[in-house]
Amino acid sequence: MLAMNYRGPRRVRIDHKPMPTIKHPEDAIVRVTRSCICGSDLHLYNGNVPDTRVGMTFGHEFIGVVEEIGPEVHKVKVGDQVLVPFNIACGKCTFCQQGLYGNCHESNPQATAVGGIFGYSHTAGGYDGGQAEFVRVPYANFGPTVIPPEMDPDDAVLLTDVVPTGYQAAEMGGIQPGDTVVVFGAGPVGIMAARCAWLFGAGRVIVIDHVDYRLEFVRNYAPCEAYNFKEMDDPVLFIKKITDWLGADVCIDAVGAEAEGSALQTITGRKLLIQAGSATALHWAINSVKKGGIVSIVGVYGPTDNLVPIGNVVNKGITIRANQASVKRLLPRLIEHIQNGILNPKAMITHRVPLEEVAEAYNIFANKLDNCIKPVLIPSAKG
């Protein structure tokens, strides 16, 4: 089968790899019909996530058709069209029982801090991902969800990560009606977080980024205020000024390790790798939130340390809420929102690229070429 093959920082290619096989009685093999490149894939692509091994296939956002099932699979059957949450969850461990499906303790031997994630290094379990024609899906009785027949596949593929992550970012903000919410990052997750902040009753939604075409998109899509931090001397001061000098009630970090805006953070976090990515957005979020406010983090960072103003967290009495999205928990509500026309995720898809051109797709997305917001890879073997 054809699959994306990681060869080193900023080097990927398409290769023939062996077909995945059933390794566990609850496994399924899914023929991929669409997969996305996620902003967090760029951390892998840039070589920032430890234990990313050459030869691995990335991709944790994908949908497809069940081709084969293990002997103990009874919740899906061959031929079902399924969307597959990016987190691999057993549904049985103490964390899954609490609805923390992004923190399953039975899917990742390599690290206890994170559950298993498709195509996301050996630190996240060592699973090959969905940027391929076929993929092995563990715990097929729990994770894969049959796509409602009337749902657009482009909406379905974004339900595997982007939509739930953006929604949970807003949910973790504990937004109260009338709150001012600032979202750092106008990538797909930030765009969705801004849109979802309204669903929780936000009174004002502000997005900060430095890419004009994305700011223009989110300004219309969310809809919200959107500002370019490169046009301001100090984003934190700017936010204080436009929030009656007290700060936002809720700040959301929807950027993570690839943040721009601070030379110190960029050099130490993205070039020298002596911290776990550039924590600029998180730094700004902590300093922009009101005393007693909430900082919600869905931006992904590496497993080591980051330079953040923790003293200000204490002094301002900030609550920090963070997690990988619990996709399975949120799916019923989000499917409902899409079916009712409340959310329209597919509008974020700007590029549809054949799987064979995966290297070009990564370059376009990583370097924000051709006004790219969200690229989808489509295997030629799709049904």
Added chain:
Amino acid sequence: METIETKPKDYSHILGWGIDADPKNDPTYPIKNRTDRDGVPVEQKGYTWERPSQQPVDIEVLHSNERPNVSAVFGTSVPPSGLSGHIRRFAFRFSESEYGHWLPLLIADRVNVVEGIIDDLKQSRVPNIFAEKGMKADWKYNRQGLLRQALIGVVVTATVFAFLSRKKRPHKA
């Protein structure tokens, strides 16, 4: 700087405004389910859940020393091998809290890149760096940037070459 927009007061134009507002959404959610699940008290006793059956461990799986076992399922993407594999095995002697764990893994990743190139060459395959970097997209969407990069590369290479091949002046007696 853009003009600061006026704070909206009427949200009727925003589809779905407030439909998921939940006054019970407090910072303990969903971890509060730790002791109380849908109103039913839950007792926590460590690894007491009914574990899924174990995926056969038929490849080398490095597991965190912060857990007593291999998780019930695991990925089989790229088992450790070669020099990078030795470094990874060393890294897993340390907990996830230690730099001794993560820094060797990052080093192993870089060593692994060289191993990947050697593997390619062993199979008579010269890695096409331009294709692997997706530079066709640069040519299509960022030609000016690509040409600028190429020009800088040529200038730097020429400067280094000129510096290395310069004739040394004889020392005065």
